[in-house]
Amino acid sequence: MLNLRITAYLSTPLAAYDNWSPSIDSLLEWMLLDKLGLVSPNPTPQQVEDSRTIVAANMPITKGDLKGQWYWQVSSPCYTILAENQDRFRKRWEPGIDTPNPNWGKRKAKVDTSQGAEKSYDLPLPLRTIDRIDWYAIGDVEGVQSLLEPCTSLGKKRSIGNGQISRWQTIPIEYDWHLWGKNGELMRPIPLECMPVDRPIDFAPLRWGWRPPSWLHTNKTNCAMPIHNVRRLTDAP
Amino acid sequence: MFDNYNIFDRKKTRLHCVITTQSPLSHIGTVTGNVSNLKTLERIDINGDRRSVFAYSGNALRNGVIRRRGVSKALEVLGLEVNPDVHHTLFAGGRIDGSTGSDMELDAQIRKLMPWLSVLGTAKPAKVFGTKDAQMVQGRLNVGSAYLVCFESCDYVYEQFPGLIHPDAIEGIQAILRAKADLTEDPFNVPDKGSIAAYRDAKQNYIPLLRKVMKSWTEYVMVDQTTRRDSTHDTELQKFLPAKEQKLLAGDGEAKKKEKSDQMIASDRLIVPGAKLYSRWDVNCTDVELGFIVDALLAFSESPYIAGKGNRGNGLVSMQFWFEQGIDRGEFMVLGKGVDTLSPTANAAHAKYSEYLSVWSDYLSQAKESQELRGLLSA
Numbered sequence: 223m224l225n226l227r228i229t230a231y232l233s234t235p236l237a238a239y240d241n242w243s244p245s246i247d248s249l250l251e252w253m254l255l256d257k258l259g260l261v262s263p264n265p266t267p268q269q270v271e272d273s274r275t276i277v278a279a280n281m282p283i284t285k286g287d288l289k290g291q292w293y294w295q296v297s298s299p300c301y302t303i304l305a306e307n308q309d310r311f312r313k314r315w316e317p318g319i320d321t322p323n324p325n326w327g328k329r330k331a332k333v334d335t336s337q338g339a340e341k342s343y344d345l346p347l348p349l350r351t352i353d354r355i356d357w358y359a360i361g362d363v364e365g366v367q368s369l370l371e372p373c374t375s376l377g378k379k380r381s382i383g384n385g386q387i388s389r390w391q392t393i394p395i396e397y398d399w400h401l402w403g404k405n406g407e408l409m410r411p412i413p414l415e416c417m418p419v420d421r422p423i424d425f426a427p428l429r430w431g432w433r434p435p436s437w438l439h440t441n442k443t444n445c446a447m448p449i450h451n452v453r454r455l456t457d458a459p
Numbered sequence: 460m461f462d463n464y465n466i467f468d469r470k471k472t473r474l475h476c477v478i479t480t481q482s483p484l485s486h487i488g489t490v491t492g493n494v495s496n497l498k499t500l501e502r503i504d505i506n507g508d509r510r511s512v513f514a515y516s517g518n519a520l521r522n523g524v525i526r527r528r529g530v531s532k533a534l535e536v537l538g539l540e541v542n543p544d545v546h547h548t549l550f551a552g553g554r555i556d557g558s559t560g561s562d563m564e565l566d567a568q569i570r571k572l573m574p575w576l577s578v579l580g581t582a583k584p585a586k587v588f589g590t591k592d593a594q595m596v597q598g599r600l601n602v603g604s605a606y607l608v609c610f611e612s613c614d615y616v617y618e619q620f621p622g623l624i625h626p627d628a629i630e631g632i633q634a635i636l637r638a639k640a641d642l643t644e645d646p647f648n649v650p651d652k653g654s655i656a657a658y659r660d661a662k663q664n665y666i667p668l669l670r671k672v673m674k675s676w677t678e679y680v681m682v683d684q685t686t687r688r689d690s691t692h693d694t695e696l697q698k699f700l701p702a703k704e705q706k707l708l709a710g711d712g713e714a715k716k717k718e719k720s721d722q723m724i725a726s727d728r729l730i731v732p733g734a735k736l737y738s739r740w741d742v743n744c745t746d747v748e749l750g751f752i753v754d755a756l757l758a759f760s761e762s763p764y765i766a767g768k769g770n771r772g773n774g775l776v777s778m779q780f781w782f783e784q785g786i787d788r789g790e791f792m793v794l795g796k797g798v799d800t801l802s803p804t805a806n807a808a809h810a811k812y813s814e815y816l817s818v819w820s821d822y823l824s825q826a827k828e829s830q831e832l833r834g835l836l837s838a
Contacts, residue, residue: 322546325542340554351502374743375601375741382517383516383517
């Protein structure tokens with residue numbers, strides 16, 4: 223296993239609500255399960271537990287240990303935001319206009335798209351224009367690259383063209399920057415109790431799922447979050 | 460039924476969609492007063508500047524072209540009518556309205572029996588398809604926004620599909636992108652002076668030429684002003700009003716209370732005919748599902764209008780698709796130019812989908828009381 227830099231080159235803006243997504247360990251687990259035909263859209267904690275053995279056996283990333291707690295040795299995404307703006311996405315339902323009429327049955331043939339179950343929506347979508355996203359990891363170059371190749375986009379609302387990837391690149395690098403960066407900065411979320419106390423480190427405290435899947439309540443804990451992984455052009459001195 | 464159909468036997472295909480406008484194109488983003496503006500997306504252009512550029516949204520292509528046309532046609536061929544909840548799930552993408560389930564058997568059954576939902580995905584509401592929990596069905600098709608091919612989008616289009624770029628612009632785009640890549644190769648270190656100088660030189664040498672040959676997106680915009688007169692002011696049409704109203708308008712009797720006129724004037728910004736737009740589609744699906752996409756596009760080509768104001772003839776387009784499947788690549792299909800042309804790859808996928816639909820039809824006709832199928836569709 224080598225020190226790696228994994229890079230996604232983006233060609234359209236990324237829809238993201240926070241600075242720590244997309245996480246590469248979650249993506250790799252998803253791609254692995256998808257490849258094996260085991261992916262579930264909303265798995266139960268038991269299904270996640272059942273898939274642990276097969277994920278552990280095939281994941282091309284090394285497991286790390288922080289005070290007895292395992293994690294995948296990958297950093298948070300590192301990128302520079304070149305521009306931020308807001309797009310909108312909409313949903314409408316007009317049965318019988320540009321689609322066939324439904325069989326209304328006993329229901330009155332009336333649609334209320336202003337409220338209720340069939341409400342239309344027009345929602346804001348924050349977009350970040352980014353050239354590339356880098357993650358630092360310890361793992362197997364070919365294993366990572368081959369799992370990521372089929373992934374064509376990242377972030378929210380991928381189905382309508384956001385976060386398109388033009389190419390993936392996985393290369394070995396000299397240094398291990400998955401946990402601590404070039405200047406000693408925190409590079410990924412870790413439980414607060416795992417933070418070193420021998421030196422001052424910038425971080426933001428947040429309750430966060432630090433292992434995939436991040437939505438699983440057993441993976442959530444009070445974390446120290448990195449704050450230097452996402453930069454804005456305006457941050458430059 | 461469909462025991463031999465493996466929903467996991469998927470191929471990754473990239474479709475490059477080139478849209479050529481045959482009539483003015485209206486796709487409204489924001490409206491200011493009585494002027495409707497075109498939808499734009501922001502991006503960083505090849506010069507490193509933040510710019511807006513016209514884009515026809517991926518959402519409109521995915522749902523307007525593929526979902527509505529394709530699913531309508533499938534239901535029509537199968538002669539199925541569905542209840543409003545299923546209709547909403549098929550055509551509007553459904554909703555999550557209760558506790559979310561993770562029934563993989565149901566997911567597999569939906570993908571096996573409804574390739575259109577497997578391709579497009581949906582949020583299956585509770586009680587639809589015969590199960591009590593709501594459940595997400597993830598789609599297998601990503602449709603990118605269609606960017607107008609112009610100066611502001613030239614680096615994006617070049618990286619995806621260089622054949623669309625003006626020949627005189629290619630050398631310049633290559634030089635600038637190469638210099639830029641050298642600059643950002645190691646984001647943790649300051650680029651060396653040589654790389655910075657090379658990037659500056661490339662921009663200085665080629666940006667003026669690129670601006671000249673690629674044109675800004677605003678040069679593809681035209682304005683159409685429309686008026687609607689108040690019909691009660693038309694003396695020829697006044698005779699259809701009630702006699703009392705006619706008298707009032709003629710000034711007889713008591714004075715007519717002043718009312719707001721129905722006369723209207725509005726301006727639309729439109730993309731000129733002949734412009735080209737590029738959209739990247741990524742799909743990871745079975746042959747049958749790819750065939751469904753082809754079928755939906757063929758249904759679309761029967762009336763190839765996109766976007767708004769079709770009543771005035773706006774939005775007539777032709778589309779050309781190219782495909783990449785591993786090392787295989789080539790033309791995929793051409794639509795909206797009179798006769799649709801399908802490549803052998805598109806034809807083979809379409810044949811598989813047609814065969815699938817015919818098995819489906821036979822099954823429906825032989826098992827009219829099939830609880831499995833009708834239960835799933837609530838048909």
